[in-house]
Amino acid sequence: MLLVRGQANPPLPRLHRVIGRALARHCARRLAILPEDFKPTVSFTFDDFPASALSAALPILQATGMTATWYATSGLLGKSSAVGTVATAGQLRGLQEAGHEIGCHTHGHLDGRKVPAEAYGRDIDENHRVLMELVPGLAIRSFAYPFGGVTVGAKRAAMTRAVTCRSTMAGIARGHVDLALLPANPLYEETLDAAQDVIGRLSQAGGWAIFYTHDVAEAPSPWGCTPATFAAITAAVARAGLRVGTVGAVADQILRRLA
Numbered sequence: 001m002l003l004v005r006g007q008a009n010p011p012l013p014r015l016h017r018v019i020g021r022a023l024a025r026h027c028a029r030r031l032a033i034l035p036e037d038f039k040p041t042v043s044f045t046f047d048d049f050p051a052s053a054l055s056a057a058l059p060i061l062q063a064t065g066m067t068a069t070w071y072a073t074s075g076l077l078g079k080s081s082a083v084g085t086v087a088t089a090g091q092l093r094g095l096q097e098a099g100h101e102i103g104c105h106t107h108g109h110l111d112g113r114k115v116p117a118e119a120y121g122r123d124i125d126e127n128h129r130v131l132m133e134l135v136p137g138l139a140i141r142s143f144a145y146p147f148g149g150v151t152v153g154a155k156r157a158a159m160t161r162a163v164t165c166r167s168t169m170a171g172i173a174r175g176h177v178d179l180a181l182l183p184a185n186p187l188y189e190e191t192l193d194a195a196q197d198v199i200g201r202l203s204q205a206g207g208w209a210i211f212y213t214h215d216v217a218e219a220p221s222p223w224g225c226t227p228a229t230f231a232a233i234t235a236a237v238a239r240a241g242l243r244v245g246t247v248g249a250v251a252d253q254i255l256r257r258l259a
């Protein structure tokens, strides 16, 4: 999730952030190439993730046979957060059994720009340890940067512990793809038009588009959307005939082709 909206940032920290993002884009990459016959693909992802996303979005996904990637912050399980009460360990197990993917989102929901890389890596290890203890048979392969916070150090820490690392940098993956900094597009109430535009561009030019959101509720937080908005996007994806898969499954397909 993002930090505070509409808040002016002092020039120097903003410059540092821009430089940090640029470095993260160009360093420590895990490059892969989408196969030429790669079908236009969508992945739905949920960060944190609040129980409302399960109760509202999961039935919509299940009705169309779609599966998603749910990035869990183990330190928040069952607790209240800015995006609502977070899911419980029991709900995690249900997702795994239903064929969805559970990914890592750090244990303490850390911003990679604000902690040393070593501490960031240890926190990811703790996330893995707790999740694997709670969900028997879980193999974590996917990671998402909390707050979209990424530096070269945080990226190195994450990519050595996961096959893919998802950013909050908008875009559609095409051609050469950095699996350690996958683009992703917000699915917030106010970004519905932009999300529809992503689906249109994906249908026309191909590639892999990842969407992310948090809570799915009638009165969502600024980082979530309503069930109607979520249903509108899944319906648009289905109408366009786009393939839908978890981040891990899509990455596996790409890597199999490279092997």
Ligand SMILES: [Zn+2]
Pocket: 001, 047, 048, 105, 109, 146, 147
């Ligand atoms: Zn988050």
